[in-house]
Structure formats: C-alpha cells, structure tokens
Amino acid sequence: MIREVVYLDYLDALLQADKFRCESIIGKLQSQGVDIREIYIFIFQKALYKVGKLWEIREISVAEEHIATQITDYLVTKVFAALQNKDKTNKKAIISCMEKEFHYIGAKMVSNIFELNGWVSYFLGSNTPAKDLIKFIDEKQPDVIAISFSIYMNYSRFIKALNNIINHFPAQQIILGGQGLTGQLLEEFKMQYPSVKYFNSINDLDFYLQQPEVINN
Ligand code: B12
Known part of the structure; x- marks a missing residue:
C-alpha cells in the first residue's frame, strides 16, 4: 500500500508543476517494487481527481491542470515502459x-x-x-x-x-x-x-x- 505521505508529496510536486520531483517519487516507488496498478490508482488517478476538484473550485488554473495532465501522461507511459511484458497471447x-x-x-x-x-x-x-x-x-x-x-x-x-x-x-x-x-x-x-x-x-x-x-x- 502506498503511504499517504508519499501521495501528498507527489501531489505537492504535481501542483508545483515539478516534473522531475514527480518522476523521482515514482522512480522510488518502482525501485521498491510497488505494483503499477497501485501507482496508477493510488497516485496518478487520485492526484488527477484532486486536480479536477481544485480546478472546479478555481483554486488552480486551466494551465496548471493541463501541466498536471501532461506530467501524468508522461509518467503513465514511463512506469509501463519499465516493465517486462508477460508472454504474448493472440488476443x-x-x-x-x-x-x-x-x-x-x-x-x-x-x-x-x-x-x-x-x-x-x-x-x-x-x-x-x-x-x-x-x-x-x-x-x-x-x-x-x-x-x-x-x-x-x-x-x-x-x-x-x-x-x-x-x-x-x-x-x-x-x-x-x-x-x-x-x-x-x-x-x-x-x-x-x-x-x-x-x-x-x-x-x-x-x-x-x-x-x-x-x-x-
Ligand atoms: C485532465 C482533465 C481534462 C483534460 C483532459 C486531457 C487528457 N489528455 O485526458 C481536458 C482539459 C481536455 C478536459 C476537458 C474537459 N473536462 Co475534464 N477533467 C480532467 C481531470 C482533471 C482528469 C481526468 C483524468 O485523467 N483522470 C484520471 C484517470 C486515470 O481517471 P479515469 O478517467 O476515471 O480512469 C480510471 C477509471 O475511470 C477507469 N477507466 C476509465 N476508462 C475506462 C475504460 C475501460 C474499458 C475500463 C475497464 C476502465 C476505465 O480506469 C482508470 C484508471 O483507474 C478530471 C477530474 C477527474 N475526476 O478525473 C476532469 C473531468 C473529467 N472533466 C470534466 C469536465 C466537465 C470537462 C469539460 C466539460 C470542461 C469544460 N467545461 O470544457 C471538458 C470536456 C472535454 C471533452 N469533451 O472531453 C468533469 C467531468 C464530469 C462528468 N463526469 O461529466 C471532471 C470530472 C472534472 C470535474 N470535477 O468536474 N478535462
């Protein structure tokens, strides 16, 4: 389970548009062997849902929401690219x-x-x-x-x-x-x-x- 403090650290970096800090937090989770699904749901999804709420109440701007999305998009791909795929099926x-x-x-x-x-x-x-x-x-x-x-x-x-x-x-x-x-x-x-x-x-x-x-x- 990802600790709340790690999520909050990531959220803070995301809201500061600090891509390298976000990347480093995620890199640490990966090196600890945290499952990709956990990172996707308990970091990326959770943080973007929060971004959506902040945007709704105008606590952050559209530009800030856009950069948060771009950083997430980059990391969603990066986390996945580091994994070995399972054997291929023909599906x-x-x-x-x-x-x-x-x-x-x-x-x-x-x-x-x-x-x-x-x-x-x-x-x-x-x-x-x-x-x-x-x-x-x-x-x-x-x-x-x-x-x-x-x-x-x-x-x-x-x-x-x-x-x-x-x-x-x-x-x-x-x-x-x-x-x-x-x-x-x-x-x-x-x-x-x-x-x-x-x-x-x-x-x-x-x-x-x-x-x-x-x-x-
Ligand atoms: C980023 C964002 C945008 C970006 C999207 C850019 C992009 N590249 O994706 C932009 C700026 C374009 C945008 C525009 C708009 N947005 Co917007 N946006 C968001 C935000 C902040 C994050 C979206 C996101 O990526 N979430 C994270 C992902 C991982 O979560 P997810 O999509 O739910 O996916 C998970 C599950 O749902 C599930 N899942 C999703 N799809 C599928 C499919 C299958 C097959 C399966 C099995 C599972 C599955 O798995 C995922 C992982 O667990 C959300 C806030 C939020 N609550 O999500 C608002 C939000 C989605 N947006 C909203 C709105 C209203 C809009 C606009 C209408 C705003 C406007 N007035 O212009 C426009 C509409 C544009 C359009 N026609 O699509 C509302 C939607 C309300 C609703 N449900 O109708 C939200 C919820 C914000 C809010 N709090 O009101 N937005």
Whole structure:
C-alpha cells in the first residue's frame, strides 16, 4: 500500500508543476517494487481527481491542470515502459474514446493493462470519429473493444456511437469504463446493454482478463 505521505508529496510536486520531483517519487516507488496498478490508482488517478476538484473550485488554473495532465501522461507511459511484458497471447483489443471525448489518461492505463496481460492493444486515444472507429474495427477484427467514457454531457453522442458499433458488429465484445456513467444512469445503461461489460477500475479489468474463460476463449 502506498503511504499517504508519499501521495501528498507527489501531489505537492504535481501542483508545483515539478516534473522531475514527480518522476523521482515514482522512480522510488518502482525501485521498491510497488505494483503499477497501485501507482496508477493510488497516485496518478487520485492526484488527477484532486486536480479536477481544485480546478472546479478555481483554486488552480486551466494551465496548471493541463501541466498536471501532461506530467501524468508522461509518467503513465514511463512506469509501463519499465516493465517486462508477460508472454504474448493472440488476443487483440482496441481501446478508444468516442467522438468529442478528450479524456484519454484512463484509457491509456486500460490499454497498458491489456498489454500487461499479453494482449495486443491498439490504443486510439481521444476523440475518435465514429465512422473511422468502425473502419478500424473492421480492419483489425479485435476480440474486445474497450471504450472510455468520461463526460456525462456526451451521453447521447456516446449511445449513438455505441449503437453504431453494435449494429455493425453484433457479436463484438465491448467493455466500458470511465466516470461518465454513475448512479441511476449506470444502472439503466446496464439493463439496456446487458452484453456490454462495465468495469469501473483497472483492477476489475485486470482480474477479468486473468479468468480462465477469458484466457482460453
Ligand atoms: C485532465 C482533465 C481534462 C483534460 C483532459 C486531457 C487528457 N489528455 O485526458 C481536458 C482539459 C481536455 C478536459 C476537458 C474537459 N473536462 Co475534464 N477533467 C480532467 C481531470 C482533471 C482528469 C481526468 C483524468 O485523467 N483522470 C484520471 C484517470 C486515470 O481517471 P479515469 O478517467 O476515471 O480512469 C480510471 C477509471 O475511470 C477507469 N477507466 C476509465 N476508462 C475506462 C475504460 C475501460 C474499458 C475500463 C475497464 C476502465 C476505465 O480506469 C482508470 C484508471 O483507474 C478530471 C477530474 C477527474 N475526476 O478525473 C476532469 C473531468 C473529467 N472533466 C470534466 C469536465 C466537465 C470537462 C469539460 C466539460 C470542461 C469544460 N467545461 O470544457 C471538458 C470536456 C472535454 C471533452 N469533451 O472531453 C468533469 C467531468 C464530469 C462528468 N463526469 O461529466 C471532471 C470530472 C472534472 C470535474 N470535477 O468536474 N478535462
């Protein structure tokens, strides 16, 4: 478990836009053998959620929020690059955000979790136009499409794009996550789309990817 004092030290460095201090704190955790999932959730995610709250109450500026995101993006990649991948499977996943969805850090973590489990992961990042996503799915024929949805306001656009995928590829397995669906909306979504798997954390996804029926399927 990462100690609160380490998180607070990291948060302080992040809010000071001190990339090298952030990097050094994370480097220490890695050298202590702290698991990537812990670093992702209990440092990066926790700090960005705090940044979001500070931005909401105007305690930090948009520029400060942007630099915090950029530093995190860099470190998400760096922490992952230091790891040895497990043996490759022949499974493929496409990870994307839908059109007008610009939050891609969570999706990048998801992509890395697939790769850690030996999958080939096509990470498309943010704001993928619906028709291009369909074309890409057609070309790559993935086992799974993982979608990250963060902005509640984009719900109807998101549903339209999701229906479009389901109509084109009725048998396609789809996994969804992100902060856009919560509470009643999430419950309604699950009832309407029982075949879409929803995970609200990369740990749940990781656990799922290690199930024998997923590995051997
Ligand atoms: C950085 C940021 C931005 C950046 C994004 C840049 C980038 N490169 O990603 C920019 C500046 C573009 C931005 C813009 C906006 N943002 Co913003 N942003 C954030 C912030 C501070 C951090 C996002 C982040 O990376 N979080 C960290 C990641 C790791 O967390 P995560 O996305 O939840 O992912 C985890 C899980 O959800 C899960 N997961 C995520 N996806 C998936 C997918 C699958 C398949 C699975 C299994 C799991 C999974 O795994 C991840 C790891 O555990 C958040 C605050 C917050 N609470 O997150 C606000 C936040 C998301 N933004 C918000 C808003 C309102 C906006 C704007 C509308 C603001 C505006 N008025 O312009 C725009 C909308 C832009 C758009 N159309 O997308 C709100 C969203 C509220 C909502 N749910 O609807 C938040 C929550 C801020 C707030 N407190 O109000 N934002």
